[in-house]
Amino acid sequence: MWSFCKVSMVTARKQHKCEYCGFTIEKGERYHRTSGMADGEFQSFIACERCDAVADFLREKEHFGDDEYTDFANDFLSEGFLKCPKCGSHSIDILEVEKNTVSYECEKCEASGEIDISLDALEDVFKQELGEVKK
Numbered sequence: 001m002w003s004f005c006k007v008s009m010v011t012a013r014k015q016h017k018c019e020y021c022g023f024t025i026e027k028g029e030r031y032h033r034t035s036g037m038a039d040g041e042f043q044s045f046i047a048c049e050r051c052d053a054v055a056d057f058l059r060e061k062e063h064f065g066d067d068e069y070t071d072f073a074n075d076f077l078s079e080g081f082l083k084c085p086k087c088g089s090h091s092i093d094i095l096e097v098e099k100n101t102v103s104y105e106c107e108k109c110e111a112s113g114e115i116d117i118s119l120d121a122l123e124d125v126f127k128q129e130l131g132e133v134k135k
Helices: 049-062 072-078 118-128
Strands: 002-011 030-038 039-047 092-097 099-108 114-115
Touching: 030 049, 049 118, 092 114
Parallel strands: none
Antiparallel strands: 002 030, 030 039, 092 099, 099 114
C-alpha cells in the first residue's frame, strides 16, 4: 500500500518494460509511472498505456485495489472479456500473446485467428462491458 505516490503519464526517453504484461515500451511511447513510498520503501512502477487502461477498467468494474493485480494481464485475457470475432462467444482459448494481438481458438465455433488488443480496440471492449456502447 502506498504511503504517498506521484502518478504521471510520461513519454519514454529510453526503453522500459511494462511490469504488467512484460512487453517493451519503446522510446517515444507513452506510459504510466507511479513513484512513491510503499511498504516503507521508495518504489517505482511502470505500465504501458494498454495495461494501465485495463487496470483502470478492472478497478472500475470489479472495485479491486492495485494490490490484487499480480497476474493481471493473463487474468484479463482469460476472464472472458475478449470475444470470438466470428460467433461472439467468450469461450476462447488464448494461444499466444503479442504486443497488440492475441492468437485464439474458439471452443464454440472452432474458429481461430488473431484479436486486436491495441489500446484503441480494448477501449471499445471496455465501453461495451460497462454498457456505454449499445449494439
